[in-house]
Structures are given as structure tokens and as C-alpha cells.
Amino acid sequence: MPRPTLRPEAADARAQGLHTIGEAAEATAVSAKMIRHYESIGLMPTAGRTFAGYRLYAESDLHRLRFIKRARTLGFSIKEIEQLLSLWDDRQRASSEVKQLALQHARALEQKIRDMESMRATLTDLARRCHGDNHPECPILEDLAGTSRKATN
Amino acid sequence: MPRPTLRPEAADARAQGLHTIGEAAEATAVSAKMIRHYESIGLMPTAGRTFAGYRLYAESDLHRLRFIKRARTLGFSIKEIEQLLSLWDDRQRASSEVKQLALQHARALEQKIRDMESMRATLTDLARRCHGDNHPECPILEDLAGTSRKATN
DNA sequence: ATGAGGCTTCCCACGGTGGGAAGGTCAAGC
DNA sequence: GCTTGACCTTCCCACCGTGGGAAGCCTCAT
Structure with missing residues (x-):
């Protein structure tokens, strides 16, 4: 360019x-x-x-x-934006490619959202089961250490 | 150590x-x-x-x-893990700090999830409104370019 | 003894953004 | 005119977390 x-x-x-x-x-x-x-x-x-x-x-x-x-x-991502921009520069091109890019990106987002939601659920569950007081026992550390019997994910 | x-x-x-x-x-x-x-x-x-x-x-x-x-x-994050490990090494310590860390992280996750969910919604909405055929008009590019009248987020 | 495969250190890359140093330039005020 | 401060330039370095690969030892089984 x-x-x-x-x-x-x-x-x-x-x-x-x-x-x-x-x-x-x-x-x-x-x-x-x-x-x-x-x-x-x-x-x-x-x-x-x-x-x-x-x-x-x-x-x-x-x-x-x-x-x-x-x-x-x-x-x-920058790579994706490069593609979007070239599609934008070339208005002649069919919109199907753009739609393709958008949907692909939306799917990637869904996956990430699912992963993070799973993390969040595990964490809040662990926190709920943790007294958070002066007692040393803590389900969170137990989970991380792999010593708890019921794994939460 | x-x-x-x-x-x-x-x-x-x-x-x-x-x-x-x-x-x-x-x-x-x-x-x-x-x-x-x-x-x-x-x-x-x-x-x-x-x-x-x-x-x-x-x-x-x-x-x-x-x-x-x-x-x-x-x-x-690595920084957070450092803290968790030091809490783990020092079993004497109260579990409240661990719980604090977990909840804080859960809240950060919630925020990210909300952000990504918003992106995803915008994208799928734009994709839905995009014919995806040979026509050059494409709401997705219009949104990115800021030329569409109804902004989706 | 040889060769495969493990180990070592060291440097470089990614994506995306920011910080900061050292130096040139512009406009406004005296 | 000249100074001052805000702007611009390039260049290098940092972050985080992970991987790739080169060059050179080491170990073990054959």
C-alpha cells in the first residue's frame, strides 16, 4: 500500500x-x-x-x-484485522468472506468464554467452601495441591 | 527458598x-x-x-x-501463583487471604467474560444481519468503519 | 565404541502495548 | 531576536507466558 x-x-x-x-x-x-x-x-x-x-x-x-x-x-487479532481491511479496501468482494471471519471469531470467543466460565465456577465454588477465617484448612489450596477428594472440574 | x-x-x-x-x-x-x-x-x-x-x-x-x-x-497469573504458593508453604496462615485471592480472581474473570460476551453478541448480531452472499454491502464492515447508523455496542 | 535421545545454556520469536532517552521542531511570549 | 514548553522523531527495552532451535555435553543400550 x-x-x-x-x-x-x-x-x-x-x-x-x-x-x-x-x-x-x-x-x-x-x-x-x-x-x-x-x-x-x-x-x-x-x-x-x-x-x-x-x-x-x-x-x-x-x-x-x-x-x-x-x-x-x-x-x-492484528492478522484478522489485516484481512478485514483488505476486504474493506476491496469493496467489490463478496461479503461472505467477512461474515466467515466474523463468525469464526465469534466461535473462538465462545470457546474462551466457556473456558473462563468454567474457571470462574470452580473458583467461586472453592471460595464458597472456604471458611476464610483463621483456620488453616482451605479447600482452595487443597484443590490446587490435588489433595482434595472431590475435584471441581 | x-x-x-x-x-x-x-x-x-x-x-x-x-x-x-x-x-x-x-x-x-x-x-x-x-x-x-x-x-x-x-x-x-x-x-x-x-x-x-x-x-x-x-x-x-x-x-x-x-x-x-x-x-x-x-x-x-504467575504473580498470583507466587502468593498462593507462599500461602501454601506457610500452612499456619489464615485461609482468608487465599479466599481473598480466589474471589478477586473470580471477579476479574467475570469482567473478562462480560467483555467477551459483549463482543460475541455484537459479532453474531452483525453476522446475522450480513447476507454473506455476493452483494458487497456488509453490516460488519459498516460497523467497523463507523458508517452504520445503528451501533450495536 | 557408537548412536539415539536426553540434558545443558543461550538467544530469538510471538502479540500488543507502554516507557523512556536523546534529539529535532514548532509556536507563543517577551 | 531568543527562550520555553509542547510536540515530534528514532531507537531500545519491558511486560507475560510459551515455544523453537542451535550447539554442545551426558547416559544408556547395543
Whole structure:
């Protein structure tokens, strides 16, 4: 995704509606650190620069950053976001691939949720059976040590 | 948690019921790699060695490794496991601290579960509304791009 | 004695994010 | 004009937990 490197003066940049990385960060809730990172891994196109070397961002870049932010919030991995972005860039493509990605991710989430729910249930059960007083006996430690007779999961 | 460094011959070690790291790994489902790692970060005591430098593990070590394994399975972090182990080592201590740790961890899990459940719901909703056919319009991409009118979360 | 397979240490990778140092630049105020 | 402070740049390091792999010993069975 190469893009011509612009090298306007800073003042010109403002006039053209371009934003510095700090402004882009504020506008998209993606830290400047992460914006540079996304550029370095190719998730964002190589940013244009002022003569002084400051990165410049147009509205379309902010749009893309918000897309990434939203996808991260939904738990998509960087790899998955790469795919989503390429599908987004290529509007011609059928939506079935996108749906596929979304459902696959939803299934992965379901699995994780089940795992964590199981952990949570075990923990609250153990905690319920633990007096939590001065007595040394504690079902939680017993479970972890494998010395309790009734395993809870 | 220093422990006298034993330096028996390998044959002696077997006779004393000691295990190599590979045997310990198999017996506890903790990889040899991770056992060394846990030693390096102080979660496991410095292992005794044969003259040849091989690490040796007694039953109590396997016990501790199983404890760690179980706690990791329950999603405790290394830091939390450190605390749990110190509570375990010091049986005198009241069980209230353990209960505290368990409940705290359970609450953290609940939060994560809620977050992931929210993501999952959004994704399945978007997928449901996506035709998944050859048409380019796709609510999923629209949501990510922020162009859809009804946000789903 | 040889070879397979275990063990040792050491370094590197992942994903995703943050911290911080050292240095250049911009805009505002005097 | 010059200083000051906020911003930008690059670069390296950290976290957590785990795995991969290289190079070099060690042990045991044949």
C-alpha cells in the first residue's frame, strides 16, 4: 500500500486538513505509539511527512485507524484485522468472506468464554467452601495441591 | 527458598526416587522448558543437580509443579501463583487471604467474560444481519468503519 | 565404541502495548 | 531576536507466558 510521500510545510499541511500524529491519536483513540507501530507492521500505509519529518494524516487515515480501533475492541487479532481491511479496501468482494471471519471469531470467543466460565465456577465454588477465617484448612489450596477428594472440574 | 544442592551420581538419584526434568515434565504436564523458566524466575526452588549438571526433582517438587499447573489452568497469573504458593508453604496462615485471592480472581474473570460476551453478541448480531452472499454491502464492515447508523455496542 | 535421545545454556520469536532517552521542531511570549 | 514548553522523531527495552532451535555435553543400550 505505497502512497506518494507528501512533503508540504507544516502550515500547508494544516491548510489541507492534514493532522499530526498527536491529533490523529486524539481523534481515533489510538495512541501515537500504536499508530507508528501499525505503520511499521504494514497495517497502516506509510504516512506522508512534512519537510521536518512529521507524519501527516488525512481523514481517510483517521477512518482507517478508527476501523482498526473498533476491530481491536471487538477482539480481532492484528492478522484478522489485516484481512478485514483488505476486504474493506476491496469493496467489490463478496461479503461472505467477512461474515466467515466474523463468525469464526465469534466461535473462538465462545470457546474462551466457556473456558473462563468454567474457571470462574470452580473458583467461586472453592471460595464458597472456604471458611476464610483463621483456620488453616482451605479447600482452595487443597484443590490446587490435588489433595482434595472431590475435584471441581 | 534455597535448598542444598545435591550432587549424586545419576544412578544414586534414581535409587533415591529423584527424577530428571523430562520425567518431571511428563509427570506434571509442565514442559521442561517451563520448569526451567519457573526456576529462573524463582517460582520453583533451585533444583539439585547430578555431577553432570542434570536437574533432579523429588516428589515434593512434582507436587509444587502440579500446583502451579492447576493454578495456571484456573487462569491465575504467575504473580498470583507466587502468593498462593507462599500461602501454601506457610500452612499456619489464615485461609482468608487465599479466599481473598480466589474471589478477586473470580471477579476479574467475570469482567473478562462480560467483555467477551459483549463482543460475541455484537459479532453474531452483525453476522446475522450480513447476507454473506455476493452483494458487497456488509453490516460488519459498516460497523467497523463507523458508517452504520445503528451501533450495536 | 557408537548412536539415539536426553540434558545443558543461550538467544530469538510471538502479540500488543507502554516507557523512556536523546534529539529535532514548532509556536507563543517577551 | 531568543527562550520555553509542547510536540515530534528514532531507537531500545519491558511486560507475560510459551515455544523453537542451535550447539554442545551426558547416559544408556547395543
